[in-house]
Amino acid sequence: MKIVLVTGASKSIGYEVVKALLQSDESYHVFLGSRSLERGQQAVSTLRNECADSFGPRDKGCALKECPDCFNTVEAIQVDIASDLSIEKAFETVKASVGRIDVLINNAGVIKDLDCVRGKASLRESFTGSYDVNVAGTHVMTWTFMPLLLQSCDPRLIFVTGLVTFEESAREDFPLWPLERGWPKKVELETVGYRCTKTALNMLMLDYHHKLQMDGVKVWCVGPGFLATDVA
Template identity: 40%
Template sequence: MSSNTILLITGATAGLGLETIKSLSRLSKPYIILLGGRNLDKAKAIAREVKEEFPSNSNVIEPIQVDIEDDGSITKAFQHVSAKYGYLDVLLSNAGAKFDGDSLKGKMTTREMWNKSWDVNVTGTYIMTHTFIPLLLKSQEPRLIFITSGTSTMAESSNTALAVNRSPAKGWPKQEFSVPAYRSAKAGMNMMMREFTCMLKEDEVKVWCISPGFLATGLGTGDPEALKKMGAVNPLIGADFVRSVVEGARDGEVGKVIRKDDVQPW
């Protein structure tokens, strides 16, 4: 086995996934980072850019093609990692997407939007995880991490300090900022995490959902600057938090949805 921690990150060519790779690259501890992306050429370009940004870092950053909506792509990625490395220490399921706005804009029907929201954030993530579990079980310290959302908490859904929880004016249709499909899917992901926690307890796999906070990435609107005006923070803050979990900072809170400073209620 390699002495380096082997980490696979899905959706790693942008946003939180990419910032997490950069956060890991700022450290002296060596990693083998499998940079997962739907487009292999883009993944290769991003890997080169990160190595150029951190030339003294000893990380191995290997781009791999994986699309969590494509079972064949997931299988090929598994076969590649299995043949080359034989095991995996950390699976970071970061790939996810918001499509609620596409329905409002007429780019998708309501049914298409809801189905795709669950297909990407829950079904695809489940299949990816289920496929890679045999490699995690060969690790001496396996970790399984899902990136969820602060909007997924049902206990805090009445907190109107968050715009997503505010009731719009009467009348129909509702055009205000709303993400019912996205937040419902992420709540479903939280339950999926609990299932894996139970399923893998005797295998001693550490499992979490990470709620990284409101980050200024391209998720949803595709406009980080617009999100900053709404209160979103630098994605590096979320990335450093994710890195800390990879390195063991929250090992006492497995099986939970964790935020930077506390545990997110269900």
């Protein structure tokens, strides 16, 4: 059974990743990471209903050590990647429970650009806020959990980035058509800070790839495409 930890998994892309793992023919125990433990537990409850056929007869939401014969299992774990303390607590929880992870999927992220558009934050606050979570938070999460990942005989590290390559961004209509002359521009759906962080994650992925080559860790970035989610 492979052990997988998915951050930001109580909704949207992360939730669907967990759902796909639970419905897979492979056997997984999934740690569903969520900033709020309550929302994480609610997501787990919903998944048990949606994926009922994927669980073994003994699965009642128990932890892996308590239910070794279950085909697939899932449990919520509180982890806020904006908090070093939260990351450390999650690390200790997983270490005590299973002692390793086979796959770390860095999915958690936020979009702070709209806070500036709506007057809730300054331009600097919204921009650095996105970087603090999406880039620094992901880096700290990965760095902290690396000892557990290296305990796996087949370690995998995945970063959810996106369609933010320079080629894509060079399109005339990406992310929106040219605006009228004048300054400041009126952009109701601003995402430049978010897109910059996703580009930065590509570099972070490459750095981990170089550092971990001799450790046998397979490292990827994944672009899920343009999707309707409630990321905020």
